[in-house]
Amino acid sequence: MAERTIAYRVRGPLDELTRARIRELTREPEAVFWVFVFPIVLAAILGLAFRSQPPEALPVAVVTGPHADARRAALSSGSDLEVSVLSEREAAQALARGRVVLVVSAGDTPSYAYDPTQPESRAARLAVDAALQRSAGRADAFTAGRDEVTEPGARYVDFLVPGLLGMNLMGTGMWGIGFSLVVARNGNLLKRLVAAPVRRSHLLGAQLTSRLIFLIPEAGALLLFAYFALGVPLRGSLLLLIGISLLGALAFSGLGLLTAARPRTIEGVSGIMNLVMVPMWIFSGIFFSTERFPASMQPFVQALPLTALNDALRGVMLEGTGLVPLLPEIALLAAWGAVSFVLALKIFRWQ
Amino acid sequence: MTTGENTQAPAPTSALSCKGLVKRYGDVAAVSGLDLAVRYGECFGLLGPNGAGKTTAVEIFEGLRVPDAGEVEVLGGRWRGDGVALRARLGIQLQETKFPDKLRVSEVVTLFRSFYPRGLAVEDVLSLVGLEEKAGAHVRTLSGGQKQRLSLGCALVGDPELLFLDEPTTGLDPQSRRQTWEIVEGLKTRGRTVLLTTHYMEEAARLCDRVAVVDHGKVIALGTPRELIASLGAEHVVEFAVGDGASATIEDSILRALPSVEDVARDGGSWRLTVREVHRAVPALLTALAEQGAEPTALSTHHATLEDVFMTLTGRRLRDG
Numbered sequence: 001m002a003e004r005t006i007a008y009r010v011r012g013p014l015d016e017l018t019r020a021r022i023r024e025l026t027r028e029p030e031a032v033f034w035v036f037v038f039p040i041v042l043a044a045i046l047g048l049a050f051r052s053q054p055p056e057a058l059p060v061a062v063v064t065g066p067h068a069d070a071r072r073a074a075l076s077s078g079s080d081l082e083v084s085v086l087s088e089r090e091a092a093q094a095l096a097r098g099r100v101v102l103v104v105s106a107g108d109t110p111s112y113a114y115d116p117t118q119p120e121s122r123a124a125r126l127a128v129d130a131a132l133q134r135s136a137g138r139a140d141a142f143t144a145g146r147d148e149v150t151e152p153g154a155r156y157v158d159f160l161v162p163g164l165l166g167m168n169l170m171g172t173g174m175w176g177i178g179f180s181l182v183v184a185r186n187g188n189l190l191k192r193l194v195a196a197p198v199r200r201s202h203l204l205g206a207q208l209t210s211r212l213i214f215l216i217p218e219a220g221a222l223l224l225f226a227y228f229a230l231g232v233p234l235r236g237s238l239l240l241l242i243g244i245s246l247l248g249a250l251a252f253s254g255l256g257l258l259t260a261a262r263p264r265t266i267e268g269v270s271g272i273m274n275l276v277m278v279p280m281w282i283f284s285g286i287f288f289s290t291e292r293f294p295a296s297m298q299p300f301v302q303a304l305p306l307t308a309l310n311d312a313l314r315g316v317m318l319e320g321t322g323l324v325p326l327l328p329e330i331a332l333l334a335a336w337g338a339v340s341f342v343l344a345l346k347i348f349r350w351q
Numbered sequence: 352m353t354t355g356e357n358t359q360a361p362a363p364t365s366a367l368s369c370k371g372l373v374k375r376y377g378d379v380a381a382v383s384g385l386d387l388a389v390r391y392g393e394c395f396g397l398l399g400p401n402g403a404g405k406t407t408a409v410e411i412f413e414g415l416r417v418p419d420a421g422e423v424e425v426l427g428g429r430w431r432g433d434g435v436a437l438r439a440r441l442g443i444q445l446q447e448t449k450f451p452d453k454l455r456v457s458e459v460v461t462l463f464r465s466f467y468p469r470g471l472a473v474e475d476v477l478s479l480v481g482l483e484e485k486a487g488a489h490v491r492t493l494s495g496g497q498k499q500r501l502s503l504g505c506a507l508v509g510d511p512e513l514l515f516l517d518e519p520t521t522g523l524d525p526q527s528r529r530q531t532w533e534i535v536e537g538l539k540t541r542g543r544t545v546l547l548t549t550h551y552m553e554e555a556a557r558l559c560d561r562v563a564v565v566d567h568g569k570v571i572a573l574g575t576p577r578e579l580i581a582s583l584g585a586e587h588v589v590e591f592a593v594g595d596g597a598s599a600t601i602e603d604s605i606l607r608a609l610p611s612v613e614d615v616a617r618d619g620g621s622w623r624l625t626v627r628e629v630h631r632a633v634p635a636l637l638t639a640l641a642e643q644g645a646e647p648t649a650l651s652t653h654h655a656t657l658e659d660v661f662m663t664l665t666g667r668r669l670r671d672g
Contacts (some may be wrong), residue, residue, distance in 0.1 A: 008461050008473035016465035020454060027453035073444065187449025192502075195413055197438035197509070198466040351415065 013198050017206030021180065022213060035176075035214065038190040039168045039222045047157035057082040058101055058124040061091040065106030075104075075136035080127045102128055112177050158233065159224040162313035164204060165219060165287035169245060170280060170306050172218060173252030174273055177207050178260035182269040191351040200350070208253055213247045235320030244316060248309040251337030255305070258340040261348045280306040365424070366391045366513050366544040367412055372421035374407050374568075381407040383568040385421070389513075394535065394545040396559030398552065398657060400669050403501025404568035406446060409517050412546070413443050424512055439467055442511030446518045448502050452491035456482055459490060460504055467509035480504040480534060503534060514538065514660035516547040520554060532558060550669050552657035564661055571664050579660045585613040585627040588659050589636065589652045592621035597645035605643070609635045615664065625655065625663065 010016070025031050059082045064070045068085050075083045086094060091103045095113055102114040102124040110132060114121040134140070184190040193203055223241075226232040234241065259276060263269040283308035284294065293301050301307055308329040313323035315329075323330075365388045365410040372385040381404040389395040397405045410416045412423055413436070414430035423430065427464050428437045448460050460473045475567065477483045480500040493501065501518065506514060520528040535558050538545060549555050555562045555634045556576045561622070564572040564579070572579055580586065593601065598620040606615045606624060614625035629652050640647055 008457055008464075009561075010461050010464045010473065013465045020451065020458065020462050023458065024451050024453050044427040077524055183449075184451075188445050189449055189451070191415060192443070192445050192505070194433075195415055195438065195441075195443040196463060196466045197435045197468075199435060200433060243498045 001226055014202045014205055017198075018209045020207055021210035023196050024180065025176070025210070025214065031176075035168070035172050035218050036221050039164050039218075040225045043161055043164055043222065043226055043230065046160050050174070058120055058127065059084070059099060060104065060124050061086045061094055061100040062104045063088050063091050063106040067106065067108070067110070069136070071104055071110070071132065075128060075131050077135075078103070078127070078131065081124065081131070081218060103165070104128060104132075106197040133211070157226075157230050158318055159289075159314070160287065161222070161230065161232045162317050163310050164317055165222055165245070166248065166284070166310040166313055167281070167286045168218065169215075170223065170252045170277060172214065173211060173249050174256035174259060174277060176211055176214070177253050177256035178269050178273060179266070181207070181257070181260040182266055184262055185349065185351070186264055186266070194350050204257070204345075206234065207257070208250070211249060211253050212246065215245060219245050232317070233236040234317050234324065236316035240323055240326075241313070241316045244309070244312045244326070244333075247337070248305075248313075250307070251305055251333045251340075254337040254339075254341035256346065257348075258344040261344045264349070280304050283307065285310050300323075303332070305333055308332040308336075353536055364390050367423075367425050367546060369408075369412065372408065372411060372423065373419045374404075374411060374416065375419055376509060376631040380404075380568055381603065382411070382418070384567075385568065385570060386419050387563060388543060389546055390561075391544055392542050393560040394539050394547065394558050396549070396555040396562040397546070397548040397565050398555040398559075398661070398669070399548075399565035400550055400661075400667070402427045403550075403565045405565055407568075408565070409515055409546065409548055411589055413515055414438070414440070419420055419656055431647055432630060439469075439509060440512045442506035442509060442514040444502050444514075444516045444519060446521070448505075450490045450498070450501065450505075452489065454490055455487055456490065456493070457486040460508055463505040464508045469498070470509040471507065473508070476504045476508050479537070494527075496523050496530065499523055499527065499531065500534070506540075507639050511543065513544045513546070516545065518548055518550070520549070520551065520568060521543075521550040528554075552669060554663070556657055562657065564657070564664065566661075566665050572660060579657060580655045582611065583655050583659060583663055585625045586655050587613070587626045587629045587632075587652055588655050589626050589629065589632060589635070589650070590621065590622040591624075591640075591647050592649040593640065594648055595620060597643065600643050605639055606636070609639060611635075616666070618664070621649070623659075623662070625659070641658065 011019070025035075057080060060075065062083060062085050063073070064085055064087050072083050072085055075081050084100070088106065091100070092113075094100045095103050101118065101121045102112055105111045105113065112125050112128060114125050116122060134174075166181050181190070184193070194200070223234075227234060255276065259272045260269050263272065283290065283297075283301045284304050286306075290301050290307055312326045312329040312333070315326055367387070367389040369385055369387050372382050373380065376653055385402075385404070397408065399405050403486065407416065411418050412425060414425070414434050425437060426440055430437070454462075457473060457477065461474050464470060464473050464476070471479070474483070475626060477486050480503050482497065482500055482504065487499060490498065490501070503516070503519065506516070512536070519535070520531050521530065532554070535545060535547070537560075547559075559576060561573065561575055565571045572582070598618040603615050603617060606612060606622065609624075609632060611627045612624050613627060616623040624632065624636070633650075633652065637647070658669055661667070
C-alpha cells in the first residue's frame with residue numbers, strides 16, 4: 001500500500017466543536033428531513049387544503065307543490081343559490097344532514113326552515129327572501145355597487161406560515177440542543193469533553209453557534225418557499241424578521257438547554273420535551289388564532305414563549321409591524337431565553 | 352480530612368499523589384482512605400476487582416469527582432475550577448466513551464487535538480493507535496477494539512505528561528488487547544507516566560512497573576509485580592480437588608506439614624497450596640492423599656501470579672469481584 005500522509009488541519013476549539021455538531025446533524029437524514037423538508041411539505045399541504053376557492057353556491061331546497069317551479073325559477077336567476085326541488089320528507093332529511101342549508105315550504109306564503117346559528121343558513125335566508133320578494137313584485141330601492149376584494153395576506157396559508165416558522169424554531173431549538181446533549185451525557189462523551197482542556201463555555205457555545213448557523217437554511221427554505229410558491233407576503237422589515245427569528249431560536253435553545261440540563265436518558269429528556277412543547281403546539285396559535293381561547297386562559301396563553309414568537313412573526317410578515325410595537329413580545333422571548341439559560345447552567349449535569 | 356502537613360508532602364518525583372482519599376455514595380464508601388504516590392516515568396497499576404473503587408479513585412485524580420476527604424496532587428498542581436491548564440498536560444481515557452456515530456475517525460481526533468495548545472499531529476496519533484486505514488471511516492463502523500483505540504488516541508493527542516487509562520482493555524478480544532498493550536509499552540519507552548486500572552492480572556503484570564492492589568477502596572498491597580508475588584513466600588501454586596466423600600478427612604494441618612508448602616487455602620472440596628518447589632510438594636501431596644484414602648479429582652500447578660496475591664490477601668478471585 002502506498003504510504004500517504006495527510007496533514008489534517010486543526011482549527012480553534014469552538015470552531016471544531018461547531019463543525020462537529022453541524023456534521024453530525026447534516027449526516028443524519030432524519031434530522032435534515034424534520035428541519036428542512038417537513039415545514040415546507042406541511043405548508044404546501046395545508047396551503048393546498050385551505051386554498052382560497054371561488055365562493056360556492058349555497059344549496060337550498062324547495063318543497064314540491066303548486067308554487068315549486070315558479071320558486072325554483074326565481075331562486076335560480078342569480079348564481080348564489082343552488083336549488084333542488086324535493087318532497088317535504090326528502091327536504092327535511094336533506095336539511096337535517098346538511099346537504100341543503102335552507103328549505104322553502106310549499107305553502108302559498110312561503111316559510112323558511114333553516115338553522116340560524118350557521119352563517120351559511122343565514123346568508124341563504126337573505127338571498128332566498130330577496131329573490132322571492134323580487135319575483136313577487138317588490139322593486140329594489142337602489143342597486144348597490146360591488147367591489148370584490150380577495151387580498152393575499154388574509155388567507156389561511158398566510159396565517160399559517162409564520163406559525164409554522166415559529167413551531168420549527170421551537171422544535172429544532174429544543175430538540176437540536178437537548179437531544180445531542182443527552183446523547184453525549186448518556187454515552188460519557190460529555191464527561192470525556194469535560195476531562196479535556198476545553199472551556200465549558202466553548203462546549204455550550206458550539207451548540208448555540210451551530211444552532212444559529214442552521215437557522216439560515218432552515219428558516220430561509222420555509223420563507224422562500226412561502227414567499228415565491230405560496231405568495232405569502234412580507235409586509236414588514238426583513239431585518240426585523242431575521243432578528244426575531246434569531247431571538248426565537250436563541251430563546252428556545254435556552255429552553256432546550258434547560259430541558260436537557262439533568263436527564264441522563266433519551267426517554268427522560270423526550271418526556272420533558274413533550275411536556276414543554278405540547279402545550280405550545282396547542283395554545284400558541286400555530287394553526288389557529290389564540291383568540292379562540294376564553295379570556296380566562298389568555299394570561300397563560302400570552303405568557304408562552306411560542307405565542308410571543310408567533311405573534312411577532314405574524315406582526316412583521318402580515319401586518320408590517322415595526323420594532324416598537326413588538327417590544328413586549330421581544331422582551332418576553334428574551335426573558336424566557338435568559339432565565340432558562342441561567343437556570344440551565346446552574347443545574348447542568350456535566351457527567 | 353485536609354491537614355496540610357507539609358512535612359509529609361510528597362516528594363517532587365511524584366507525578367501524582369493522594370493522601371487519605373475518601374469518597375462515599377450514601378452509606379457505601381467507594382474509596383476509604385486511599386494513599387498513593389505515582390513516580391514520574393513509571394507505569395502504575397491499580398489492580399482490583401470490579402467495584403473496588405478504582406474508577407472512583409481515578410476520576411478523583413482526573414478532577415471529575417470531588418473527594419469527601421483527602422488531598423490529591425497531580426503534576427504538582429491541585430484541582431481548582433475547570434482546571435483547563437492542568438488538563439492540557441493530562442491524557443484521559445474513560446472506561447467507556449461513545450463518540451458521535453456519524454463523525455469520521457480523523458474528525459474526532461482533530462476535534463480533541465483542537466483542545467490542546469500543544470501536542471501530536473493528528474496523522475501521528477492515527478498511526479500511533481493503528482487507525483490510519485480507518486481515518487475516513489465513521490465511528491459507527493468501528494469494531495469495539497478500534498473504538499477503544501480511538502479513545503486512546505484522543506487521550507494521547509495532547510502528548511500528555513501523565514496518562515490515565517481506566518480499564519483500557521476490558522471487553523476487548525485478545526488481539527485488540529495485545530495492540531493496546533503495545534501502544535502503552537511504546538509510551539513507557541518514551542518516558543511517559545501512566546496510571547492504569549485493570550482487573551486483569553496479566554495486564555498489570557505485563558505493563559506495570561508497580562502495582563497497588565485495591566480492595567474495598569483501600570490499597571491492600573503495593574510493589575512491583577515481582578515483589579508482590581515474592582511476598583507469597585513461594586513462587587508456585589498447586590490446586591487440587593478431591594471427591595465429596597473424602598474431603599472431610601483431609602486436615603489443613605497435614606497439608607501444611609508437607610515439604611516446601613508455604614500456605615494452604617481451602618474452598619469446600621478444593622485446596623490451593625502455595626509452594627516453593629513443585630517437584631517436592633506434589634509427590635508428597637499425592638502420597639498424603641493416598642494415605643487418607645482420598646483420590647484427587649483435579650490437580651494443576653502454575654507459577655504464582657498477581658491473582659494469587661489477591662486471593663491470598665482477600666480469599667476471593669479478582670474476576671468474581
